[in-house]
Amino acid sequence: MPVVYRLVSSDIVSLYLDSRAEEQQALYAVGVEYAFMNKYILRAGSFDEHVTAGFGYKHPLFRIDYAIDYSRFAMVSKVGMSFYFSRSKGKVKKNAVLMAEAKVALSEDKQFRKQRDSKAKDLFNEARNSYHQKCYLTAIEQFRRLKLEYPEFEMADQYYDDILVMMDEKSRGVNEDNLEWVSYAIAFVSYQGKHYGAAVQEWEKVLMFNPEQEEVKSYLAKTKVLLIDENKRKQEKEHEENARQLFARGSDAYAAGSWVTCIKTMEQVQSLCKGNPGTWAIELYLKAGECIDKAVKTLSGSINKSSGKRKQKVLPKQNESTIHHDIDEEGSAEKYRAGLVLYAQGKTADAVRLWEIALRMNPANEKAATAIDRAKSE
Numbered sequence: 276m277p278v279v280y281r282l283v284s285s286d287i288v289s290l291y292l293d294s295r296a297e298e299q300q301a302l303y304a305v306g307v308e309y310a311f312m313n314k315y316i317l318r319a320g321s322f323d324e325h326v327t328a329g330f331g332y333k334h335p336l337f338r339i340d341y342a343i344d345y346s347r348f349a350m351v352s353k354v355g356m357s358f359y360f361s362r363s364k365g366k367v368k369k370n371a372v373l374m375a376e377a378k379v380a381l382s383e384d385k386q387f388r389k390q391r392d393s394k395a396k397d398l399f400n401e402a403r404n405s406y407h408q409k410c411y412l413t414a415i416e417q418f419r420r421l422k423l424e425y426p427e428f429e430m431a432d433q434y435y436d437d438i439l440v441m442m443d444e445k446s447r448g449v450n451e452d453n454l455e456w457v458s459y460a461i462a463f464v465s466y467q468g469k470h471y472g473a474a475v476q477e478w479e480k481v482l483m484f485n486p487e488q489e490e491v492k493s494y495l496a497k498t499k500v501l502l503i504d505e506n507k508r509k510q511e512k513e514h515e516e517n518a519r520q521l522f523a524r525g526s527d528a529y530a531a532g533s534w535v536t537c538i539k540t541m542e543q544v545q546s547l548c549k550g551n552p553g554t555w556a557i558e559l560y561l562k563a564g565e566c567i568d569k570a571v572k573t574l575s576g577s578i579n580k581s582s583g584k585r586k587q588k589v590l591p592k593q594n595e596s597t598i599h600h601d602i603d604e605e606g607s608a609e610k611y612r613a614g615l616v617l618y619a620q621g622k623t624a625d626a627v628r629l630w631e632i633a634l635r636m637n638p639a640n641e642k643a644a645t646a647i648d649r650a651k652s653e
Contacts, residue, residue, distance in 0.1 A: 380615035
């Protein structure tokens with residue numbers, strides 16, 4: 276009674292259970308097999324006081340298997356080898372070319388992620404130092420930047436929330452008798468809410484208590500410029516309105532089933548949010564990210580359903596205006612490259628899914644179509 280479970284990647288776990296009656300006695304056998312990276316196999320099992328183990332390696336041209344059987348009386352080893360004569364050298368060569376390209380993409384991706392992680396850690400250390408020095412105005416902006424540019428760096432969320440809660444309590448005089456810190460907190464809350472006039476008044480009070488407060492001096496000067504420069508304030512307001520309009524347009528595209536248009540529009544929303552300090556920017560940025568994830572997931576599902584019916588590389592004929600509107604060459608190239616990284620990691624199924632999305636975003640992406648055919652022929 277075999278049971279096979281395919282994981283999210285191309286890894287496969289297989290479970291086997293067998294039983295038989297012999298001389299009025301029930302005998303059971305159980306085994307498990309784990310295949311990963313589309314080439315390596317590990318096995319283990321047990322039957323009638325025997326313990327077995329083994330491994331295998333699968334190459335495009337041949338396969339090697341080794342097994343060992345332990346019992347009370349002996350230990351038996353077996354080696355097997357299989358050759359695939361029907362696989363042409365041309366196909367193997369093409370797949371090797373694809374793997375070579377994928378390995379280059381994987382190496383570049385690792386280097387990029389290493390540099391990205393290093394920048395995120397440096398920014399986090401700067402933000403944490405500002406926090407411990409009680410420069411909360413500086414710290415909140417640094418943690419906000421971490422949340423927007425490096426959303427995977429979850430430690431920033433805790434510090435960010437702690438600062439907001441602490442400043443809100445201090446602004447209301449909760450557990451705080453120091454008037455300097457009460458004024459600082461009121462100014463902080465006012466500044467975050469874009470009530471710059473109230474923030475200026477409170478910061479001037481802080482400087483009366485402590486004229487050496489360098490952080491307050493800096494933000495006071497910056498805020499006075501904001502008060503004078505009404506055009507900049509209007510521009511920030513326009514950015515918020517534009518971001519909300521784009522978000523509404525992206526939501527409509529999602530509801531209409533225009534997944535690529537939805538993804539592109541929500542990415543524009545995130546781009547606008549990155550350049551703005553308001554709390555609305557984080558709210559819209561996160562909502563847009565959730566919508567992008569849902570659109571990509573739905574798009575992938577629809578492509579998987581139709582991929583079995585596709586006998587050629589050309590997609591079904593559609594209205595010309597719809598095709599032109601939904602083509603995203605740059606996004607298609609990014610999905611193709613991300614697929615190469617997964618393919619180099621042995622996650623062929625995930626790679627094919629991204630290449631199919633790339634082909635949907637740009638039907639003229641021959642690299643994606645070729646990669647799909649080569650991967651499925653393995």
